[in-house]
Amino acid sequence: MNENKNKTMILTEILDQCIELLLSGKENMEGCLARYPEFKEELEPLLRTAAFVRAVPLPTPSSTFKITARQRLLKTAETRGRSRMAFVERVTSVRDILMRVTAVILIVILVGSGAVAASARSLPDSPLYPLKIAMERVQLVFAFDDYSKAQLHLKFAENRLNEIMLLVAGDKGEGLNTALSEMNDEVEKVQVMVETIPDDRKREILYQILELTEHQQQVLQTVWTKVPDPAKGAIQRAIEVSRKGHEQAESALKKGRIITPPKPKIPKVPKVPDKSISPQDQGTSTNKIRGSKE
Amino acid sequence: MTSLKTAQDLKDIVERAKVGDSEAFGMLYDIYFDRVYGYIYYKVGDPTEAEDLTERVFLKVLEAIDKFSWKGVPFSTWLFKIARNLIIDYYRARSRSTMIPVSDRIQTIDREDPEEIAIKKFSYEKLYAAISRLTEEQQEIIVLKFFTNLSNAEIARTLNKTEGAIKALQHRALRSLYRILKGESNDEREQE
The missing domain is CATH 1.10.1740.10 (RNA polymerase sigma factor, region 2, helix turn helix motif)
Structure with missing residues (x-):
């Protein structure tokens, strides 16, 4: 009884293998039967039946129907595609409006409580710092085009640079990495965004990037000499990001044959009351770093 | 295409x-x-x-x-x-x-040579008549396996069965179809 069951199971497997070989055209019926001579008697009628079924051509509809049905379906698909796009656009615009309304409500509440004013001076090691960052994000919600957004990202990158200077001046290691990483992000965002800005305004942004990155490198090179060794790696990475941004902006300006720089719009970084970084240090910082590398 | x-x-x-x-x-x-x-x-x-x-x-x-x-x-x-x-x-x-049951409606399939239509019609009729005598499950497996090019795994998912069950069903369906085509069995559904 069990022997018969086992034999049936083996035959089921062999039959399936042979059918797969027949359907893929890798083997013919005789070849399959030659592979399993001990099952030839049972296998042959089953494979002949399979071959007969396979040989019957697939029924086909009239070619006219196939073409007209295709046209009808594609017309429906196009209509659905268009209405789907319109729906997505409507949802996106409603979402934008909702985001702006929410932002306004938040601002009213936070300004009323005085927290916003307090957070404006906070540094990354302060509990109010997330609120400062959130308020910057709110400003982005109200920027309606890439040019305005790029200017904000430049401003935020400047803010982070100021924070870095203040943290180092106050000998505060905590929060330095946050400020550095946020600053890198802002530079990278503006680099991406500049591609979508119309040519007439792109030049202005590119020059602002040049000015920002030049200033960043000066400050970061000075900062590099003041921080303990474990923090130097993060500063070096920030210098690299800044340098790359500078080179890309320069290259874009050269490609666009833009020679005369417009009047810079970014305000200079305010002087930071710095007890540890002397103007002399700042002036020679590049050489110091180069010297330390050597 | x-x-x-x-x-x-x-x-x-x-x-x-x-x-x-x-x-x-x-x-x-x-x-x-x-x-x-x-x-x-x-x-x-x-x-x-x-x-x-x-x-x-x-x-x-x-x-x-x-x-x-x-x-x-x-x-x-x-x-x-x-x-x-x-x-x-x-x-x-x-x-x-x-x-x-299959009928003369098959002749409307396409506009080919009348002789070719007759040959096809004979094949379709013979096969269709035989398949229609199989059980529902056996009909499914024969049609899905031989006319849709689906793999055993895909057929198993379509019919909510295991691949092992599909292979066993295929074995039984071909055995029944062979008997019907040979004239040994009239209707597999009656034997279920």
């Missing part, structure tokens, strides 16, 4: 169709139309009904494709499940549980 080089090609086409690309949907139609029609034809036995149901399958696909997810389910399985459900609804609406 749309040709697929890799599974990724199909995935790309499906993804485009999901976001409303009508050209991509046309490609899916070209890839699957004949197989879906063949499957439905052997399940309903009427070319006009098969045409109508095939078009409805693709309309359903169009309506639901944005909800299709690749979570381990091949697109073909999903498509043939839609076709299968429509066939079930079709029979439910007509209060029938088995296939309709």
Whole structure:
């Protein structure tokens, strides 16, 4: 009884293998039967039946129907595609409006409580710092085009640079990495965004990037000499990001044959009351770093 | 005719169709139309009904494709499940549980040489008549295996069975079909 069951199971497997070989055209019926001579008697009628079924051509509809049905379906698909796009656009615009309304409500509440004013001076090691960052994000919600957004990202990158200077001046290691990483992000965002800005305004942004990155490198090179060794790696990475941004902006300006720089719009970084970084240090910082590398 | 080089090609086409690309949907139609029609034809036995149901399958696909997810389910399985459900609804609406006997309606299949039509008609009639005497499950396995090019794994998912069960069912279906074609058995459904 069990022997018969086992034999049936083996035959089921062999039959399936042979059918797969027949359907893929890798083997013919005789070849399959030659592979399993001990099952030839049972296998042959089953494979002949399979071959007969396979040989019957697939029924086909009239070619006219196939073409007209295709046209009808594609017309429906196009209509659905268009209405789907319109729906997505409507949802996106409603979402934008909702985001702006929410932002306004938040601002009213936070300004009323005085927290916003307090957070404006906070540094990354302060509990109010997330609120400062959130308020910057709110400003982005109200920027309606890439040019305005790029200017904000430049401003935020400047803010982070100021924070870095203040943290180092106050000998505060905590929060330095946050400020550095946020600053890198802002530079990278503006680099991406500049591609979508119309040519007439792109030049202005590119020059602002040049000015920002030049200033960043000066400050970061000075900062590099003041921080303990474990923090130097993060500063070096920030210098690299800044340098790359500078080179890309320069290259874009050269490609666009833009020679005369417009009047810079970014305000200079305010002087930071710095007890540890002397103007002399700042002036020679590049050489110091180069010297330390050597 | 749309040709697929890799599974990724199909995935790309499906993804485009999901976001409303009508050209991509046309490609899916070209890839699957004949197989879906063949499957439905052997399940309903009427070319006009098969045409109508095939078009409805693709309309359903169009309506639901944005909800299709690749979570381990091949697109073909999903498509043939839609076709299968429509066939079930079709029979439910007509209060029938088995296939309709084949008739002279087959001659409307296409406009070929009359001799070729006669040969095809004979093959279709003979096969259709034999298949219609199988049990529901056996009919499904023969049609899905030999007319849709689905793999055992895809058939298993379409019929909610294991691959082992599909192989066993295929064995029994071919044995029954052999007996019917040889004239040893009139109707496998009566033996169930």
